[in-house]
């Protein structure tokens with residue numbers, strides 16, 4: 001079945017989320033120290049690293065508002081207004097340094113000549129929109145589905161179904177590209193789509209997850225697997 005639509009995950013698929021999150025956290029630690037000189041930047045970072053964190057096999061969730069607040073509380077700061085200000089500082093710092101993953105723009109331009117190209121992203125509308133406008137992605141992705149707005153998130157098959165409705169395609173001719181085995185690959189297979197696992201480090205796939213249809217180390221490899229040259 002030819003591919004008629006490709007949906008992309010955003011974080012660590014189209015954009016280098018992990019690198020930007022680390023910069024954001026370090027900038028926030030410096031800001032905490034500036035605000036409360038008795039708290040060294042390293043103390044905030046250690047408090048953050050020591051937080052109990054819901055982790056899946058392949059994905060750590062960084063930098064949610066409550067994580068920043070909890071790290072501050074562990075340093076003895078439990079003012080909600082400060083926590084909000086530090087979270088805003090974190091987001092601003094992170095979004096200032098966000099960059100595209102290698103091959104992203106080339107892949108998007110190529111795919112748009114052949115099929116519908118959309119975004120299927122778990123996250124906040126404001127961070128997604130800021131990221132897209134900073135990196136010039138806005139005109140390149142349509143439809144755009146963001147979990148906060150749709151009140152559904154990957155791997156829920158209803159989120160995938162909604163993407164099909166918006167693209168006007170079916171599960172057989174739609175592909176998801178993502179880095180997360182639990183949200184992207186398991187979600188795509190649960191909805192009957194095909195999947196491409198972006199696996200830059202060449203990590204092993206734990207057997208609990210479905211086998212992706214394709215696996216690539218970078219987005220440079222994407223065009224030729226979805227639309228092989230004749």
Ligand SMILES: [Mg+2]
Nearest residue numbers: 009011012179
């Ligand atoms: Mg991701």
